[in-house]
Amino acid sequence: MAFKDLVIANRSYRGYDESRRVTREELLAMVDCARLTASSVNQQPLKFRLVCEKETVDRVQSLTQWARGLPELTLPHPGKCPTAFIVICQDTQIDPNKTKYLRDVGIAAQTILLAATEMGLGGCMIGSYSAAGVREALALPEHLSPQLVVAIGKPAETVVLTEAGADGNVAYYRDENDVHYVPKWALEDIVL
DSSP states (O other), X not given: OOHHHHHHHOOBOOOBOTXXXXXXXXXXXXXXHHTTSOOGGGOOOEEEEEEOSHHHHHHHHTTBOOOXXXXXXXXXXXXXXXXXXXXXXXXXXTOOOSSTTHHHHXXXXXXXHHHHHHTTOEEEEEOOBOHHHHHHHXXXXXXXXXXXXXXXXXXXXXXXXXXXXXXXXXOOEEOTTOOEEEEEOOHHHHOO
């Protein structure tokens, strides 16, 4: 698959086929790609907690909030939850500054999702979650601070990219068939 096609296929999915379990080996392969990416001053403070056991996945799922742009919906729909998570943590023993490495977190998360897409899976970065609850549910030591939760699973929904409207509205939305639309600016609109 060409790189641009991989990027286009890599959407924020909010519905998954729960019969397709994601394995620890698949999660390890995704993190193996992420560990090779750039890191600020090469400090490499990120650690990755892999979650693929159903009971633990369910606990993490209960601590997340999805699709804040669609407050009228409860997503994922029942029976459409991800079957794995990767929790990206910062090791504060390496550096206690939690904002210094946010770029690293984004780079790692995007790399994980591109690797998942290449495997025929998909995911969603979730920034709205209970950090204290995730730390407790995963028995993380105090020096490992959850920075981002990445859901992983086999996508079971349709996501369509569309052009942003002339009114400048880029809010994502769903139609009556639960198809998820994501408006994007045209290239000529963003190049200065």
